[in-house]
Amino acid sequence: MWLFFSRRLRTWLVLTVLVPLATGLLRRVGHALERRTGPTQLTRGLYRVGDLGDRARATLRGGRRRR
DSSP states (O other): OGGGSOHHHHHHHIIIIIHHHHHHHHHHHHHHHHHHHOSOHHHHHHHHHHHHHHHHHHHHHTOOOOO
């Protein structure tokens, strides 16, 4: 079924559905790991990936970046 969607629609679906889900999931995993083991490089990396997804969505929507 995925093949029947146009390239533009597939790109839109990935950027609006899959990327936010993936970054939210990674942030949640980072939070769970941090509660268990404390702050580590892995948990900081997972939080950064979540923040990267938020910044990308804000940029694509035309929003401003927070400082």
